[in-house]
Amino acid sequence: MKRWAYVPALLWTALFFILPLSAMLALSFTERVAGRTVWSFSLANYAAFFTRADGAFVEALLNSMEVTVAVTVLSILVAYPLAYILAYRVPARWQRLLLVLVVLPFWTSYVIRSYSWLLVLSENGTLNAAMTGLGLIDQPIGLGNTRGATILGFVHFFTMLLTLTIYANLVQIKESYRKAAADLGASAAQVFLRITLPLSLPGVAVGAFLTFVLAIGDYITPQILGGSRELLLPQAIMLQIGRQADFPLASALSMILMLVVTVAFLLFARRLKMERV
Amino acid sequence: MRLRDLPAIVYVIIAIGFIFLPVVVLVQFSFQDGILPVPPFKGFSTQWYERVFDNRRLMEALWNSVLVGLLSSLVATVLGFLAAYGLARSRPRFAGAVQYLLMAPITVSYLIIGMGLLITFNMSGIGKSLLAIGIGHVVINLPLTFAILYSQMGEHQANVERAAHDLGAGDLQALLLITMPMLWPALLAAFFIAFTLSWDEFVIAFLLSRFDVTLPVIIWSMLRSGLSPELNAVGTLVFGVSILLALLVEFALRRGRRTK
Numbered sequence: 001m002k003r004w005a006y007v008p009a010l011l012w013t014a015l016f017f018i019l020p021l022s023a024m025l026a027l028s029f030t031e032r033v034a035g036r037t038v039w040s041f042s043l044a045n046y047a048a049f050f051t052r053a054d055g056a057f058v059e060a061l062l063n064s065m066e067v068t069v070a071v072t073v074l075s076i077l078v079a080y081p082l083a084y085i086l087a088y089r090v091p092a093r094w095q096r097l098l099l100v101l102v103v104l105p106f107w108t109s110y111v112i113r114s115y116s117w118l119l120v121l122s123e124n125g126t127l128n129a130a131m132t133g134l135g136l137i138d139q140p141i142g143l144g145n146t147r148g149a150t151i152l153g154f155v156h157f158f159t160m161l162l163t164l165t166i167y168a169n170l171v172q173i174k175e176s177y178r179k180a181a182a183d184l185g186a187s188a189a190q191v192f193l194r195i196t197l198p199l200s201l202p203g204v205a206v207g208a209f210l211t212f213v214l215a216i217g218d219y220i221t222p223q224i225l226g227g228s229r230e231l232l233l234p235q236a237i238m239l240q241i242g243r244q245a246d247f248p249l250a251s252a253l254s255m256i257l258m259l260v261v262t263v264a265f266l267l268f269a270r271r272l273k274m275e276r277v
Numbered sequence: 278m279r280l281r282d283l284p285a286i287v288y289v290i291i292a293i294g295f296i297f298l299p300v301v302v303l304v305q306f307s308f309q310d311g312i313l314p315v316p317p318f319k320g321f322s323t324q325w326y327e328r329v330f331d332n333r334r335l336m337e338a339l340w341n342s343v344l345v346g347l348l349s350s351l352v353a354t355v356l357g358f359l360a361a362y363g364l365a366r367s368r369p370r371f372a373g374a375v376q377y378l379l380m381a382p383i384t385v386s387y388l389i390i391g392m393g394l395l396i397t398f399n400m401s402g403i404g405k406s407l408l409a410i411g412i413g414h415v416v417i418n419l420p421l422t423f424a425i426l427y428s429q430m431g432e433h434q435a436n437v438e439r440a441a442h443d444l445g446a447g448d449l450q451a452l453l454l455i456t457m458p459m460l461w462p463a464l465l466a467a468f469f470i471a472f473t474l475s476w477d478e479f480v481i482a483f484l485l486s487r488f489d490v491t492l493p494v495i496i497w498s499m500l501r502s503g504l505s506p507e508l509n510a511v512g513t514l515v516f517g518v519s520i521l522l523a524l525l526v527e528f529a530l531r532r533g534r535r536t537k
Contacts (some may be wrong), residue, residue: 005363006375016416017382082292085285092338105300107476107519110494112512116299119314126302129316217386219480234388254389254438
């Protein structure tokens with residue numbers, strides 16, 4: 001029994017994960033002619049990705065990459081100081097409580113979270129009301145339905161995620177390393193740059209990888225906050241399923257999305273291993 | 278508190294303000310005494326919550342979400358537990374490959390998992406249903422329940438299991454009477470994390486539902502008709518349940534640490 005206990009989980013994964021992905025892979029090499037899927041090998045969908053006249057798909061991929069990279073960098077910049085303060089400036093017995101508090105909104109469902117940002121950013125929303133009240137602007141400005149709104153919504157969520165991974169890493173760094181460096185005459189800045197920062201990079205890398213994967217594959221946040229002025233890749237995929245029911249093309253686009261994630265994984269994996277040496 | 282700490286304190290306050298801003302706005306305007314969930318705040322009213330509880334479609338979706346969440350989390354926890362147990366105790370030669378396969382779904386976008394299932398189910402005739410959504414939720418939660426439980430399978434439990442075997446217990450007896458009770462906190466944590474993710478999941482539920490929808494899907498369709506305090510009220514309730522679950526996870530894990 002022990003020997004076979006992992007088989008049900010493996011079967012489940014094979015049946016409901018590997019098989020569907022294989023079906024999509026196969027489907028991505030078929031073609032859709034007059035609304036029907038023709039089962040013969042074709043690269044038409046992948047060709048369509050590059051050659052579509054308006055370049056909409058390539059643009060969607062580029063948009064996705066730009067947004068995702070911006071989100072990853074910004075989230076690290078916001079989260080790192082927060083994690084650092086939590087780990088080193090807050091008394092140990094308050095740390096856990098403050099950490100739970102800081103990431104509490106992490107548990108809002110992503111539809112609700114994006115909707116809440118829409119409330120904050122809309123033309124008659126809280127932010128505009130506050131800014132007009134303070135006399136910063138005379139006219140309310142439309143902040144929703146922009147790329148900035150998408151990025152803001154993402155940064156909000158991934159700041160919490162990165163705070164967790166970076167904090168978990170920082171508290172594991174032995175205090176004696178920093179003390180030794182200081183004893184040997186390093187300034188506070190030197191201790192940070194040469195001891196703490198390099199040792200905390202694995203935590204940053206784990207969080208950054210999760211951010212990249214989750215952000216680039218998310219449909220909800222750009223759809224609710226970014227509107228349809230510009231498309232990100234998941235929105236382009238959803239359009240193929242929804243309006244056109246073009247599963248071969250949607251599958252090909254999904255394979256391209258997975259390829260991007262795989263490349264990112266390999267880059268991060270190398271980085272992580274190098275840190276360990 | 279020293280002057281040196283001032284920048285740090287200011288930073289934490291600003292960061293917490295940023296993190297809580299949307300939640301505060303969501304909750305505050307769910308009590309709006311008016312038809313728009315935006316400033317000015319016209320006064321305290323619970324009419325929108327009454328509207329939510331009177332909305333039959335919302336209540337049905339709520340029930341569907343609970344049902345899908347409970348069953349899919351149960352299946353994900355049981356499968357994850359068996360897999361962790363099997364791998365930790367028998368150490369098959371290709372354990373690394375099995376582990377990698379079980380963790381693989383975590384790197385794939387929910388959108389792609391949902392679409393793959395939609396295509397497969399269309400071919401096999403299962404069709405869009407709550408069952409289909411539940412199957413999808415097990416797929417996304419299995420890597421997590423497996424990882425949580427695998428990390429908790431220590432030598433300590435293995436020794437007690439061995440002792441049980443020496444005293445004449447069969448595999449099943451040892452599993453049910455020794456391993457599971459010892460891993461109780463981790464099992465609970467895995468179950469609640471899975472439930473939270475299922476409870477909040479939208480894309481898979483959206484792609485795989487037709488008539489019976491879950492809560493995030495109905496919230497999505499309500500969103501199309503614009504901002505409304507009723508949405509704030511639903512959102513606040515969903516958030517409240519998620520927080521409750523998160524606290525249960527925290528509690529379970531804390532007990533787990535203490536009993537170790």
